[in-house]
Amino acid sequence: MRYFPHTEEDIRRMLETIGVESLDALFSGVPPDCRSSGSMNLPDPLCEWELDRKMDEMAGQNAAVPNLTLLLGAGRYHHHIPSIVPALANRSEFLTAYTPYQPEISQGTLQAIYEYQTLAARLMGMDVVTASHYDGATALAESLLMAVRKTGKSTVVVSRAIHPHFRQVIQTYLKPTGFVVVEAGFTDEGTTDLTGIDWTDAAALAVQSPNFFGCVEPLSRHADAAHGTGALLVASFTEALSLGILKNPGSQGADIVAGEGQSFGLPMGFGGPGLGMLGARQDLVRTLPGRLIGKTRDRNGNPGFVLTLATREQHIRREKATSNICSNNGHCALTAAIYLATLGAEGLVRMARTNHNKAAYLAEKLQEIGMPLVFSAPFFNEFVVQAPPRFEAVRRTLMEKGILAGLSIQTHYPELDNPYLFCATETVSRAEIDRFLAEVKP
Amino acid sequence: MRYFPHTEEDIRRMLETIGVESLDALFSGVPPDCRSSGSMNLPDPLCEWELDRKMDEMAGQNAAVPNLTLLLGAGRYHHHIPSIVPALANRSEFLTAYTPYQPEISQGTLQAIYEYQTLAARLMGMDVVTASHYDGATALAESLLMAVRKTGKSTVVVSRAIHPHFRQVIQTYLKPTGFVVVEAGFTDEGTTDLTGIDWTDAAALAVQSPNFFGCVEPLSRHADAAHGTGALLVASFTEALSLGILKNPGSQGADIVAGEGQSFGLPMGFGGPGLGMLGARQDLVRTLPGRLIGKTRDRNGNPGFVLTLATREQHIRREKATSNICSNNGHCALTAAIYLATLGAEGLVRMARTNHNKAAYLAEKLQEIGMPLVFSAPFFNEFVVQAPPRFEAVRRTLMEKGILAGLSIQTHYPELDNPYLFCATETVSRAEIDRFLAEVKP
Amino acid sequence: MSIQMAASGLSMNEPLLWERGRSGRCGVDFPEDDVPDRMLPDDVAASTVPDIPALSEIDVVRHYTRLSTWNFGVDTGMYPLGSCTMKYNPKTNERQAGLGGFANVHPLVPESGCQGVLRLMYELEQDLCEITGMDAASLQPAAGAHGELAGMLILHAWLSQRGETRHKIIIPDTAHGTNPASAALCGFRPVAVASGPSGILQAETVRNVMDEDTAGIMITNPNTLGLFEAELPEICRIVHEKGGLVYADGANMNALMGIVSMGCIGVDVIHLNLHKTFSTPHGGGGPGAGPVLVKRFLEPFLPVPRVIQREEGGFGLSDAYPLSIGRMVGFYGHFLVCVRAYSYIRSLGAEGLRQASRLAVLNANYIRSTLKDVYHLPFDTPCLHECVFSDRKLLPYKVGTIDVAKRLMDYGFHPPTIYFPLVVPGSIMIEPTETESLEELDRFVEAMRTIAEEAERNPDMVHAAPCRTRVTRLDEVEAARRPCLAG
Amino acid sequence: MSIQMAASGLSMNEPLLWERGRSGRCGVDFPEDDVPDRMLPDDVAASTVPDIPALSEIDVVRHYTRLSTWNFGVDTGMYPLGSCTMKYNPKTNERQAGLGGFANVHPLVPESGCQGVLRLMYELEQDLCEITGMDAASLQPAAGAHGELAGMLILHAWLSQRGETRHKIIIPDTAHGTNPASAALCGFRPVAVASGPSGILQAETVRNVMDEDTAGIMITNPNTLGLFEAELPEICRIVHEKGGLVYADGANMNALMGIVSMGCIGVDVIHLNLHKTFSTPHGGGGPGAGPVLVKRFLEPFLPVPRVIQREEGGFGLSDAYPLSIGRMVGFYGHFLVCVRAYSYIRSLGAEGLRQASRLAVLNANYIRSTLKDVYHLPFDTPCLHECVFSDRKLLPYKVGTIDVAKRLMDYGFHPPTIYFPLVVPGSIMIEPTETESLEELDRFVEAMRTIAEEAERNPDMVHAAPCRTRVTRLDEVEAARRPCLAG
Ligand SMILES: Cc1ncc(COP(=O)(O)O)c(C=O)c1O
């Protein structure tokens, strides 16, 4: 096996040095009744070219962009990934390193993630952003636990306009410890409706903006409402690119921001890995879950970076830690930083604006052919339309023509009438949109 | 444009420093009558995702492995390229460096090419191998010029069993200076026939082994014949992998070896770039064309490597240089070295043997269905069969089924009867061969 | 001393990203607009441009290329970080994960459009079951700790379904910090138990604390001392008898593939770290993947959606598991990490995986044998995948574990894990993995022996280490005292 | 002095490949044989195994990863190697060249199976014609020197076809060494002519030597002093009048894209260096590509096979050019290099290419302007893509060009081209290219100025340079005296 450097002779010499007879004898600490009897039942090993062929074949069984025209987002977005992004992120010094426990030989990762923390903090309008979390959903769930810890209260108000999967993850995290999740509905405009909410013991209000319907939430108003009751405002997002042109959540009063950064240079990858972006105001730093990188100096006074504030973490505090998280999605954070550096301020704005324009075009044209917008609030690159009954059948046939357009969100929102969530990004051309429209035009 | 770092402000400041008014004013040294009038007529620029799409489309218009089952060689061979080979060769420190003129910051390239020279010399049985040449054909042509220079004679004897393209390149190189090319035919066994050759003023005999028919040449005998007349034996090859199991050319008396190294980890790439491997006996070193890397020491006595024996080269000797070559195919040599290091002795032998076995199987089976071998000499992974008249029609239909099998060599060898050159490498499975056979079985 | 120090070479300087930026630059080009410009209303649109530095493409390339050279990875050299299984990360795995047909698949594509993806997930689950001796798996957990959390949630849900509430969980003192933290997230109070004199947990100890208010035990096997928990079968019986469950932290599975079937010896739930045992790159801090595996009776509690084989053929995703703990992540886990692990398992096969474990154990024991005369070995028994020394013999010279670690850098090695496990003061936890060659081990041993000598003869030199790196020791205290977490 | 030296950092040692090898290792795995084993006869089969070192996969990975870190590339930092146009090599080009549909195409696939390839080649030829103002092109030449050879062969063939034999060719003294060497390969005897006092060739000089035994002139434009050959139109007239042809070495085309049409000013044949002007990576010594382009009347002489557009649509390859100089390479040239150049041209378009040239010239003049007070500038006129200084002002301190070059490394820069062109003693030839930013240029200028000061104040320090690199100056004399060319 090409990954093993041991020659027969090496093994013999090593066993001799150790003073055992055979490889099997190394396992003398394993009682006989714990040993496996037979050998594992796994497919025969493949040499590299057989493996390539097998994987090509399996990969070929999936509908993937660019062969697919994608007018669908809902938590994963198809954005162009500049070729330099993976080329740099995959430099083996970055890719094959562990968490930077030894700063003297990890300054590459450390500076890069410190830069990520900084860029992310600026975009989200936060003081501090962690070195990453698993994904937007788990970041959001953990940020609610943070709010609970910080406020000492035990209820969280969660908008129904948050991505349904995110809400499910919140349930998973909060259920066993008995924290209560109160759901808030949404208005005709498509944003979170706080009327009639019972704020008793509310630690936080969680909203997403742009929300699952694509609508931009009035965060300032939500902040006022939450703060008025002593709750924190936790703002989430699934489409990080929107941070390029929307008012940032921090500037509108969010206390914690927890969202998904996949749009920043990560492939959709059937949903993972993504990037959990988690930031907070300065006074919440010591309740943040996960790793933080800080600036310091070496013995010669040269600047350098280290993992810091470890006393929040599990390896020091064990069950009293702010979270159990250990490995995070650091490489995804590195990737996001490279992506942001590549776009720069101007590129980010232009990219965001292009996304908005494409989506606006699609929305206008759908409206023209009888699929009206369901909500009236401004949207970024996603929106919900009410489709005619026959649309589902057409949509299915489109898959064969290489178009995946819209997602029915009926099951999640039974009160809406045949609602479909659409998305358009910079990668889809007007010609492609028009081709799709021609297919669905009645 | 993302490749230009100049802001408007930068340009202004720089022009000011230089003391000119505008960018156009920088071209004051270009007389007005030399300036282009209009702008160039080129397609509009594409952003990266448009470019990706365009290139995907153009790439998609070609029949490429692994979608194609390839039973064809004739100078380019489909071998598996281990994933580590491009991953390492494309490390940007290797890829974006120039020729290592400044050894103190080029030791990576220098040691790697020194190692290539060493491995190649061992494989070819030569004392010295150059840092690379453009490809096998040009290496062969230049080695004949070497022989002419060394011997002071002006005729070269060239086997007709050498790849026709290689012979054409020899013509191109030798024609203008009036050197005479005498062609030698081939025997029924399929190897070079030296009977009746006029050796007057012969500087060299050039043969290829395995030759264009796939047959292994009796190099020792050819060496005796050449040396007997004072000519040098120049041995060529197009399938470098054969060096893994065949007696090496040096051990059989070759004075110069000049062949193609594409099989060592380079993609077929529609024929280029490849790797010209060019080696010689020690006494011919100073007549070698192209770059050589040698071992030396630094001021602290540490070992290191430098470009050496530059006095043979054009930048020192100008018109008296041993060649005009400057940039060579260094990155291809690096790639070949990585490939060889990956295989190692045992892997190389196994790889070569697997190739031979696949080809032998194909040959046996073709024979069974009425396509006899044309030649009787041993072959490596290529061979010529006589096909029935209807084969060409079948072969065409096979292309649609994703099989490219055999090459008609009739035009190059009108004296043969419907001859087809076949090849099989390690990447083709028995099942694929059988599928092909089933298609062509009468 | 034959060991040579690493050399020092040119190391490029590189400022912070925003010190490089210059307004007017951009590393991406845009096509001409093909749709009309539509402004967002002022009340939602930002009035200023975000403060992101502007660079040209080459600036970005140089910035990150230079930063990368300040790092040390497995590709750079031996990385014997204990408990982290820093084995070679095969390049072929990267090729497979980079295939467009995997990387560019939307997670909400209809089932017909992701059969290859689902098949891979399904087969990987099966493979992992086979390797651990468990019955069912979920690939959702995003890392080891997340797998632990999934496991704890499963314990919790199983108890709830039985109408039980238990408040405690037994966790040995050798456990990784994530274990108590994960348990705490589910409201379990960890009961720390001490391992016995030979470094393993004694059944007796468990018997003494296991009761009806205890949900079960979380036990790492092999444990973080690199030792097999030989009394685990008995421990399982004890825990089961009291109505508890046994959770195994399988992060150290690299010692036992094909050797021990965790399922057969009584484990009910286990998680694996694909980024350790199954060779996926750690990426300087993740993403990893921490699949959770269970015995049949716990299958209903696994996270949803689950990958299922449809009766009519093909694969699907199903939410129809009412007892499920729910969803652990936004979609289905770190699929692209799973592709790499699948690629690894398919490349090795059963015999290859078993051999990986045997050689990993061989390497660890070789280091144990060749260093134990100069470094204190708290538990002098054959180890499995790693061996744990301490700095006790160096303390007379005022040289500690941290100094040894830093000095190793000068010899071109990544340091081992230090000061963990906590049960060994000044621990030096060395996990070479199977992909290190004998020569590399010998060089490492030589470096360690040299450092021990240096500690005696020239402790100041060791205190001053590292001297070859571009920065010297960094002030971590200051960093924590006055945190500067953003520029 | 504000300029900071580069740092020194950890640089891993790495032995020669064969010192790493150990019989029994192998970096590749094989499938089970699915066909019978067939031995080759003893008289052709080697009786021993080739002497190639055996390594496991990780050994190979570490060997080359470490070696790579001893190198300096454009991605590492500024690489102002004159005459080499070391501009940024876009990563997107690598993506395109790596596409299976290009990389894995056999060169003898039937035309129907390579339409994308042929279209790319055809369009690239057209683009290059447009950029140079020529009429027809061949992508076959494998590098710049090979393009020159193709050009010389075309001159030779054209003369032959007219029944002429001419023995001489005019080559200015500023020419790159490849020019006389290429001419010599075709049997032409170079007649060296001196450039005039302002660094360009005077028409008068050509008039004096051009005769009926002279095939023409080989002239580099802009020349290697970075100057436009302003008298070229007149020179062309003179050469043409005497029945000769004008060959332009277009390796420096990066100065003139969209600015000067070489065809319009009288050039008959030109070659381009795709690995310079068109951003393809140099790879530490190639592969490059040196397409040759000609005026219509010389088209019949271009190398075969040629890419043609078929009347019935689609593209093909044709050998039907009886006057052709023949084949230059085994197949059709460095196709995968052509893919990169095509990708570059399509990314920039006409305006982008023109801007590249303008900015390249801007950068060179900026360096010229900011250094000329401290370094001797032999030709103090505005330059094009590069500027040439000399060490004259440093000689009083016994500091020469070589010392400046080596000292630049300590400041983190690749040195410029040195001691070329030959017409300037101790020349320092600086070609920044358009992809260097103002800040980078400023740092470079600062480093150069600092070195000039150091030369005066502390020449020993400059003589001792480089001090940051892992090796110091290497003994090239010894290397040549006792060549050790294989291990
Ligand atoms: C024994 C053990 N368990 C759990 C973990 C946590 O794994 P992760 O970092 O993937 O969350 C680790 C990681 O260091 C570990 O060593």
Ligand SMILES: Cc1ncc(COP(=O)(O)O)c(C=O)c1O
């Ligand atoms: C002016 C000039 N002409 C020709 C060449 C030769 O090009 P190549 O190295 O590609 O053969 C060079 C390369 O340095 C050059 O600078």
